[in-house]
Amino acid sequence: MPGIDVVSPSRRAALGLLSGRWPLVSAFFCLAYVALDWLSYIHPVAPFDITPWNPPTGLGFALVLLLGRKYMPLLALAPLLSDVVLRDQPLPWWLEIACASVIGSVYSCALYFLTAARTRFDPALGSIGDLLLLLAASAISAAITACAYVGLLTTSEMLPYAQFTSAALRFWIGDVIGIMIFTPFLLIWGLGRMPQLGTAEDGLFAVAIVVAVTLVVSLPASSQFQLFYLLFLPIVWIALRSGLAHVTIGLLGVQLAVVIALQYMQETVAEVISFQILMLVLAATGLLMGAAVSQQRRAETQLRLQQEALARVSRLGSMGALGTAIAHEVNQPLSAIALYADVLSRELEKDVIDRAVATEAARKAVAQVTRAAEIIKRLRDMIRLGQSEAGPNSVRVIFDETNELLRDDIERFRARLTMTMTSGLPDV
Numbered sequence: 001m002p003g004i005d006v007v008s009p010s011r012r013a014a015l016g017l018l019s020g021r022w023p024l025v026s027a028f029f030c031l032a033y034v035a036l037d038w039l040s041y042i043h044p045v046a047p048f049d050i051t052p053w054n055p056p057t058g059l060g061f062a063l064v065l066l067l068g069r070k071y072m073p074l075l076a077l078a079p080l081l082s083d084v085v086l087r088d089q090p091l092p093w094w095l096e097i098a099c100a101s102v103i104g105s106v107y108s109c110a111l112y113f114l115t116a117a118r119t120r121f122d123p124a125l126g127s128i129g130d131l132l133l134l135l136a137a138s139a140i141s142a143a144i145t146a147c148a149y150v151g152l153l154t155t156s157e158m159l160p161y162a163q164f165t166s167a168a169l170r171f172w173i174g175d176v177i178g179i180m181i182f183t184p185f186l187l188i189w190g191l192g193r194m195p196q197l198g199t200a201e202d203g204l205f206a207v208a209i210v211v212a213v214t215l216v217v218s219l220p221a222s223s224q225f226q227l228f229y230l231l232f233l234p235i236v237w238i239a240l241r242s243g244l245a246h247v248t249i250g251l252l253g254v255q256l257a258v259v260i261a262l263q264y265m266q267e268t269v270a271e272v273i274s275f276q277i278l279m280l281v282l283a284a285t286g287l288l289m290g291a292a293v294s295q296q297r298r299a300e301t302q303l304r305l306q307q308e309a310l311a312r313v314s315r316l317g318s319m320g321a322l323g324t325a326i327a328h329e330v331n332q333p334l335s336a337i338a339l340y341a342d343v344l345s346r347e348l349e350k351d352v353i354d355r356a357v358a359t360e361a362a363r364k365a366v367a368q369v370t371r372a373a374e375i376i377k378r379l380r381d382m383i384r385l386g387q388s389e390a391g392p393n394s395v396r397v398i399f400d401e402t403n404e405l406l407r408d409d410i411e412r413f414r415a416r417l418t419m420t421m422t423s424g425l426p427d428v
Contacts, residue, residue: 177279325379
């Protein structure tokens with residue numbers, strides 16, 4: 001599904017090829033990580049990489065889930081590289097390495113759990129259970145990482161203890177929402193399950209998102225949070241109509257639109273964090289609804305395939321019954337033809353031929369040939385149309401034909417058949 005949803009052999013081959021090119025993939029990942037970190041470096045805590053939205057973490061999750069555990073060391077290397085390139089190493093070397101190690105080790109543990117055979121996690125998010133595993137692993141690992149990371153900053157006196165809670169909350173929100181919105185999109189795209197866009201309905205989806213975001217962010221600050229539910233309307237609509245793959249695109253579009261709008265309007269940090277908390281709820285709702293719809297469609301497709309398989313088995317059984325019926329129907333006139341042919345043959349072997357007997361036997365044989373042809377025609381029509389043709393017929397004709405069919409058995413068993421029938425019987 002598609003269930004049904006099966007990764008194409010070409011996409012599997014491409015992922016296998018990338019998985020084997022560790023240096024090239026690692027370099028590209030680090031560049032993409034630094035670029036995303038630079039784009040999402042909004043409302044940071046001091047000079048540290050603690051922001052309300054952190055899509056690079058989602059990129060790291062997708063990399064390991066798609067290409068394997070050997071890329072786990074990059075989860076520590078990429079944050080360290082990003083701090084050096086973008087923020088000119090705001091921490092001492094030992095603290096930089098310690099913080100990067102915390103990020104890499106905690107998220108590696110979460111990904112090790114997801115990729116373990118006993119977990120049976122499907123990176124294609126084929127069921128609600130798979131999605132819940134991803135959300136739970138991201139929420140728990142992000143909470144541990146946030147507490148450990150901010151704890152290192154406060155114990156080293158790089159950050160006041162009074163800011164521990166707010167900094168940890170912002171770190172957790174940024175990483176969780178980065179994983180929830182970015183990772184499902186990348187997983188579905190990476191496995192080749194992203195649908196083709198460009199339909200009229202896709203255009204309506206985009207317009208609905210733009211209108212909803214514009215309405216929310218253009219309102220006064222006191223009304224924005226009250227009307228945030230307007231953003232649920234396009235996401236719920238996309239989830240119910242198109243399923244998980246489309247809703248990941250919709251959530252990514254909403255998040256980008258919200259971040260750009262809030263940055264353009266220069267909202268306060270508290271307002272941005274409040275919006276991101278609501279985005280967490282929106283993302284979880286949209287993803288779960290989309291997964292439920294996709295799973296239902298796969299179940300319906302699987303049920304239809306099973307019904308078709310059962311129908312094929314049933315048709316095979318019906319073919320056996322049909323063969324028996326054909327043999328029974330056709331055997332009767334063939335037996336009568338054989339009987340009349342035998343009578344005609346014996347009569348022709350006599351020195352003195354009784355022309356009346358021979359003519360009658362030949363006439364009856366021809367009649368049975370015609371009857372056999374009619375039986376074949378009726379069977380053919382029944383197979384074509386799925387029904388047999390029924391019509392009125394005389395009771396005497398039915399019994400006369402039956403008597404002719406039974407004549408061979410009557411003579412062989414030396415029996416006698418007497419038929420008495422009331423005149424004027426209606427057709428049946």
